[in-house]
Amino acid sequence: MADETLLLKNVRPWGAEQTDMLIEGGRISRIEPGQSPAPGVAVEDGAGALVLPGLVEAHTHLDKSLWGMGWRMHQAGPSLRDKIDTERRLRAEWDIDPHRQSTRQALLSLGHGSTVIRSHVDIDTDVKLAGLEGVLRTADELAGQIDIETVAFPQSGLMSRPGTLELMDQALAVGADVVGGLDPCGIDADPKGHLDAVFELAERHGKPIDIHLHEPGELGAFSMEMIIDRTLAHARQGNVTISHAFCLGMPDRDRARALVQRLAEARIHIATVATPSRPVPLATDLREAGVTLCAGSDGIRDTWGPYGNADMLERAMLLGLRNNLRADADVEHALWCCTFGGAQMIGLKDYGLTNGSRADLVLVDAESVTHAVVSHPPRRLVLKGGRIVARNGQTQSRMP
Amino acid sequence: MADETLLLKNVRPWGAEQTDMLIEGGRISRIEPGQSPAPGVAVEDGAGALVLPGLVEAHTHLDKSLWGMGWRMHQAGPSLRDKIDTERRLRAEWDIDPHRQSTRQALLSLGHGSTVIRSHVDIDTDVKLAGLEGVLRTADELAGQIDIETVAFPQSGLMSRPGTLELMDQALAVGADVVGGLDPCGIDADPKGHLDAVFELAERHGKPIDIHLHEPGELGAFSMEMIIDRTLAHARQGNVTISHAFCLGMPDRDRARALVQRLAEARIHIATVATPSRPVPLATDLREAGVTLCAGSDGIRDTWGPYGNADMLERAMLLGLRNNLRADADVEHALWCCTFGGAQMIGLKDYGLTNGSRADLVLVDAESVTHAVVSHPPRRLVLKGGRIVARNGQTQSRMP
Numbered sequence: 001m002a003d004e005t006l007l008l009k010n011v012r013p014w015g016a017e018q019t020d021m022l023i024e025g026g027r028i029s030r031i032e033p034g035q036s037p038a039p040g041v042a043v044e045d046g047a048g049a050l051v052l053p054g055l056v057e058a059h060t061h062l063d064k065s066l067w068g069m070g071w072r073m074h075q076a077g078p079s080l081r082d083k084i085d086t087e088r089r090l091r092a093e094w095d096i097d098p099h100r101q102s103t104r105q106a107l108l109s110l111g112h113g114s115t116v117i118r119s120h121v122d123i124d125t126d127v128k129l130a131g132l133e134g135v136l137r138t139a140d141e142l143a144g145q146i147d148i149e150t151v152a153f154p155q156s157g158l159m160s161r162p163g164t165l166e167l168m169d170q171a172l173a174v175g176a177d178v179v180g181g182l183d184p185c186g187i188d189a190d191p192k193g194h195l196d197a198v199f200e201l202a203e204r205h206g207k208p209i210d211i212h213l214h215e216p217g218e219l220g221a222f223s224m225e226m227i228i229d230r231t232l233a234h235a236r237q238g239n240v241t242i243s244h245a246f247c248l249g250m251p252d253r254d255r256a257r258a259l260v261q262r263l264a265e266a267r268i269h270i271a272t273v274a275t276p277s278r279p280v281p282l283a284t285d286l287r288e289a290g291v292t293l294c295a296g297s298d299g300i301r302d303t304w305g306p307y308g309n310a311d312m313l314e315r316a317m318l319l320g321l322r323n324n325l326r327a328d329a330d331v332e333h334a335l336w337c338c339t340f341g342g343a344q345m346i347g348l349k350d351y352g353l354t355n356g357s358r359a360d361l362v363l364v365d366a367e368s369v370t371h372a373v374v375s376h377p378p379r380r381l382v383l384k385g386g387r388i389v390a391r392n393g394q395t396q397s398r399m400p
Numbered sequence: 401m402a403d404e405t406l407l408l409k410n411v412r413p414w415g416a417e418q419t420d421m422l423i424e425g426g427r428i429s430r431i432e433p434g435q436s437p438a439p440g441v442a443v444e445d446g447a448g449a450l451v452l453p454g455l456v457e458a459h460t461h462l463d464k465s466l467w468g469m470g471w472r473m474h475q476a477g478p479s480l481r482d483k484i485d486t487e488r489r490l491r492a493e494w495d496i497d498p499h500r501q502s503t504r505q506a507l508l509s510l511g512h513g514s515t516v517i518r519s520h521v522d523i524d525t526d527v528k529l530a531g532l533e534g535v536l537r538t539a540d541e542l543a544g545q546i547d548i549e550t551v552a553f554p555q556s557g558l559m560s561r562p563g564t565l566e567l568m569d570q571a572l573a574v575g576a577d578v579v580g581g582l583d584p585c586g587i588d589a590d591p592k593g594h595l596d597a598v599f600e601l602a603e604r605h606g607k608p609i610d611i612h613l614h615e616p617g618e619l620g621a622f623s624m625e626m627i628i629d630r631t632l633a634h635a636r637q638g639n640v641t642i643s644h645a646f647c648l649g650m651p652d653r654d655r656a657r658a659l660v661q662r663l664a665e666a667r668i669h670i671a672t673v674a675t676p677s678r679p680v681p682l683a684t685d686l687r688e689a690g691v692t693l694c695a696g697s698d699g700i701r702d703t704w705g706p707y708g709n710a711d712m713l714e715r716a717m718l719l720g721l722r723n724n725l726r727a728d729a730d731v732e733h734a735l736w737c738c739t740f741g742g743a744q745m746i747g748l749k750d751y752g753l754t755n756g757s758r759a760d761l762v763l764v765d766a767e768s769v770t771h772a773v774v775s776h777p778p779r780r781l782v783l784k785g786g787r788i789v790a791r792n793g794q795t796q797s798r799m800p
Contacts, residue, residue, distance in 0.1 A: 071767035074727045251651070276676035277724035305726040306774045307717065317707065321718075324677035326705040327474045367471035374706045 006386055007037045008361075011046035013353045015332075015369040018048055023359040026385035031355060044388075046363050049380050050372055052335070053352055054115025054360030055312035056342025059243050059271040059296025062102035062119040062138070062148070063131040066301050068399065069094070069101075076303055080186070080214060084156055087303045088126055098134025100400055102148075105300055105310060106138055107395045110146045112311040113362030113379040115389075117146060118210070118271075118296070118346055120153035120180055120243075123171050125163045132171050145389045145397060149346060151210050153180035158197060159190040165197055172205040181211035184223050191226055199230045208239040208347075210271070213247065216279065220247025224259055228266045237267040241345055243296075245270050248286075249279025257285055264289040269345040272337075273298040274315065274322040283323040287333060294341040295319055312338045313364070313376035320373060331370040359386035406786055407437045408761075411446035413753045415769040418448055423759040426785035431755060444788075446763050449780050450772055452735070453752055454515025454760030455712035456742025459643050459671040459696025462502035462519040462538070462548070463531040466701050468799065469494070469501075476703055480586070480614060484556055487703040488526055498534025500800055502548075505700055505710060506538055507795045510546045512711040513762030513779040515789075517546060518610070518671075518696070518746055520553035520580055520643075523571050525563045532571050545789045545797060549746060551610050553580035558597060559590040565597055572605040581611035584623050591626055599630045608639040608747075610671070613647065616679065620647025624659055628666045637667040641745055643696075645670050648686075649679025657685055664689040669745040672737075673698040674715065674722040683723040687733060694741040695719055712738045713764070713776035720773060731770040759786035 008021040013031065022030040037043050064087065066072055072094065076086040090096065102119070109117055121132045132150060139148035152171035154164050158181065172179065181198040184191035202209045215223055224247060231240045242263075248256050248270070260281075263270070269292040270281050286293045295315050300308030313335070319325075320334040343351035350358045363381040366372035378393035389396055408421040413431065422430040437443050464487065466472055472494065476486040490496065502519070509517055521532045532550060539548035552571035554564050558581070572579065581598040584591035602609045615623055624647060631640045642663075648656050648670070660681075663670070669692045670681050686693045695715050700708030713735070719725075720734040743751035750758045763781040766772035778793035789796055 071771050074770075076726070274676075276674075276718070276722040301774070306728070306731060306770050307721060309775070318676070318721075321707060322676040326476070328706070331706060370474075370706050371471050374701070375709070 004386065005038070005041045007035060007041050007043045008051065009035070009043060009045045010048055011051040011363060012048065013051050015050055021051065023383070023386040026359055027350070028353070028355055028357045028359050044381060046380070049363040049365050050369065051353065052113070052362050052364065052372070053339050053343070053357070054362055054382070054384070055113045055338055056294065056346065057109050057114040057117040057296055057310065057312055058294035058342035058345055059273065059298060060105070060117060060119050060310070061121070061299045061302065062105050062117065062135050063098040063121045064096065064299055064302040065101045065105045066094070066096065066303070067101065067104045067108060069096070074306060083304050088124065088156060090303050091127065098131040099137050102135045102138040103141070103400050106142055106146055106148060107397060107399050108300070109310040110382060111379065111390050111393050111395045112309070112313070113364070113382050113390070114310065114312050115146055115360040115362070115382070115384050116149070116342065116346060116348065118149045118151065118178070120151040120210070120212070121176070122155040123152050123164065123167050124154065124156040125161055125167065128167055129171055129174065132174070132176055136175050142397070144387065145384050149177045150175070151178040151180040152176035153212070154182055157187050158182070159188045159193045168201055172201060172207060177207060179205070179207055179209045181209065183213060183215050184226070185219055186215045191223055195226050195230055199234050199236070202236065202239070203234060208241070209236065210241040210243060212243045213245050216246050217250045220245070221250070221255065221259055225262070228262050228268065231266040231268055240266070241269040241271055243271040244273065245281045246278050248281035260285050260289045260291060263291050269294060271296055271345065272319070274319040276318070276322055280322060283319065283325065283333065283337065292341050292344045293337045294345040295337045311376055313373060316373045317376060328368065328370045331373050335369055335373050359383050404786065405438070405441045407435060407441055407443045408451065409435070409443060409445045410448055411451040411763060412448065413451050415450055421451065423783070423786040426759055427750070428753070428755055428757045428759050444781060446780070449763040449765050450769065451753065452513070452762050452764065452772070453739050453743070453757070454762055454782070454784070455513045455738055456694065456746065457509050457514040457517040457696055457710065457712055458694035458742035458745055459673065459698060460505070460517060460519050460710070461521070461699045461702065462505050462517065462535050463498040463521045464496065464699055464702040465501045465505045466494070466496065466703070467501065467504045467508060469496070474706060483704050488524065488556060490703050491527065498531040499537050502535045502538040503541070503800050506542055506546055506548060507797060507799050508700070509710040510782060511779070511790050511793050511795045512709070512713070513764070513782050513790070514710065514712050515546055515760040515782070515784050516549070516742065516746060516748065518549045518551065518578070520551040520610070520612070521576070522555040523552050523564065523567050524554065524556040525561055525567065528567055529571055529574065532574070532576055536575050542797070544787065545784050549577045550575070551578040551580040552576035553612070554582055557587050558582070559588045559593045568601055572601060572607060577607060579605070579607055579609045581609065583613060583615050584626070585619055586615045591623055595626050595630055599634050599636070602636065602639070603634060608641070609636065610641040610643060612643045614644050616646050617650045620645070621650070621655065621659055625662070628662050628668065631666040631668055640666070641669040641671055643671040644673065645681045646678050648681035660685050660689045660691055663691050669694060671696055671745065672719070674719040676718070676722055680722060683719065683725065683733065683737065692741050692744045693737045694745040695737045711776055713773060716773045717776060728768065728770045731773050735769055735773050759783050
């Protein structure tokens with residue numbers, strides 16, 4: 001299929017002048033207005049729609065969504081620990097099947113124009129590798145429609161739950177792409193043990209790192225500095241992501257900016273959800289320091305909460321609202337985070353809208369990029385490697 | 401039209417058991433499952449949809465939207481004063497016609513199921529009463545479809561812009577429903593003069609008060625206490641609203657809660673936008689103290705910023721996200737603010753879902769109230785006084 005040729009007529013790359021885009025061998029091969037299709041070449045008329053590179057869902061949990069399972073009342077208590085424990089209990093009671101649920105959420109993403117997902121997947125002594133196996137199966141089945149990268153994620157604790165480290169090691173051996181971590185102080189109460197273990201796993205398997213850091217204020221800053229130190233000591237620059245990083249939203253802006261400066265030196269990426277109820281890393285601070293900011297939906301309609309729809313254009317809007325971005329160039333940067341930022345973080349090759357880029361593309365009817373962000377209408381067309389995978393918000397594959 | 405009889409079959413009032421609702425003379429007259437229509441009575445099948453009372457847009461600016469005017473790049477500088485001055489300049493340059501633009505935004509609201517709007521309308525020495533006249537004309541033309549209440553709003557300053565007070569007086573004489581005010585310190589730099597003038601206007605015209613208070617922290621607390629003092633001294637309990645009230649989001653939670661307690665005693669209402677980038681009044685604090693919280697979209701795609709779509713179900717979601725509301729009962733309270741809360745603030749009579757209530761109703765396909773908030777799908781049907789005014793998101797009246 002990727003070898004088919006397709007001519008996209010009348011599209012505006014990232015809101016620029018209208019042009020035509022020829023796609024051959026899964027890549028953009030020619031961008032020029034007024035192209036006529038060679039005999040037998042399929043043509044899609046964009047009718048003036050924007051064309052954007054495929055959206056990147058840089059932080060979510062495919063194994064946990066309740067999407068399509070009928071409405072469930074929320075049961076979790078207020079603390080992070082409550083939510084973790086409630087989830088582990090309900091996973092079994094409610095039969096939250098990781099394969100079925102990850103397929104549902106991935107197709108939901110695809111319908112909204114995401115063509116790449118980084119998903120954390122729980123690894124613990126109850127579920128063991130079953131969650132990962134389910135998501136890997138989904139990744140395999142949806143190959144060619146959407147790329148799914150998996151993070152082995154010790155949601156219930158790493159050092160504090162004996163047996164988890166060995167399971168993490170196995171997870172990375174059987175196919176998890178990234179080493180996860182979580183609140184070295186707040187959850188594991190052993191920052192040295194936790195972070196040494198995470199970096200050692202990464203070294204052994206030659207894989208990047210992505211650590212959830214919810215710890216606020218100075219506690220989070222303390223853990224963040226330990227992560228930065230290890231990134232430099234292990235020469236892992238460019239291979240480490242910190243997710244959430246709430247501590248960067250601390251009131252002491254000078255302290256936060258000093259941390260951002262160190263993150264830039266260590267080339268550590270930040271993944272955000274732009275959570276409206278928590279302090280968050282400020283997009284402008286990171287941008288000025290040259291730290292890559294990417295974004296994700298986090299959990300979607302799961303036991304943690306009812307929100308989410310996997311729409312990364314809507315996420316760009318939330319990122320804009322959270323950061324009080326109003327000028328068009330600033331709102332466009334919010335979308336940059338949900339496209340190029342995610343691609344940089346994951347290390348995608350040939351991502352973009354230029355000749356030779358992989359034809360992972362999304363067409364959306366809007367007057368400008370900012371208009372697309374604030375209105376986030378249904379996606380007219382989604383292409384993966386040049387192949388049409390969704391149209392008018394509907395994926396070609398049926399949701400199970 | 402209001403005298404027609406309509407039988408709404410298979411609807412779930414606020415997510416309760418499915419039933420039928422008979423509507424006669426513009427009111428709900430019988431709620432009981434299994435009703436058969438009398439001869440000649442129109443029937444609408446809700447097919448299990450939720451029925452909610454008409455959504456209440458409690459804080460917006462109908463005279464300022466750029467909706468439908470083609471995309472305009474954002475030009476305003478960062479400060480509140482920049483935004484005010486840029487807007488006054490562009491209003492003329494861009495021909496932001498208050499009648500046309502208020503009609504557009506009101507119909508946008510209606511399509512999303514709002515049946516009542518409180519709109520602030522700029523009164524200043526440039527525009528004089530032209531904005532108000534435009535919105536009053538819209539209110540008149542859309543009567544029977546949506547109720548529009550107007551606030552005479554001294555956006556550019558009251559004491560600091562001589563001539564504005566006289567214009568406010570005229571505005572209230574020709575039909576503005578509410579006396580507006582704005583940052584007595586931050587904009588007018590004369591809190592005593594400003595608030596005395598506002599309360600005097602309210603007394604003279606026998607009208608309620610709605611004051612924009614963006615002032616943060618202790619400055620906002622100072623102005624808020626002056627408002628509370630005057631509310632008690634003038635015996636205006638129940639007739640004063642403070643919009644935004646960012647100071648209630650101050651870090652000193654004890655100080656904020658003490659203010660909330662005084663607001664409860666003075667029966668002052670709070671209108672919020674749930675701004676993700678600013679401290680905001682906390683829904684839970686207000687609810688516990690018995691202070692009515694209502695919500696609005698604020699400006700929609702105007703010279704202040706590109707965001708907004710007039711969807712008060714989406715606003716309930718933003719209110720939930722901003723306040724970290726996760727349990728179903730808490731998310732339902734966010735919707736309460738966007739329905740009953742707004743109705744209480746405005747003082748609507750016979751609002752609700754019980755026998756005898758005015759049949760201002762919205763039908764939405766969702767499994768539960770929380771599901772309606774987080775998914776906010778197109779509205780199946782909107783009724784105003786028993787008359788169908790929108791269907792599947794489309795209003796019966798065409799947008800100009």
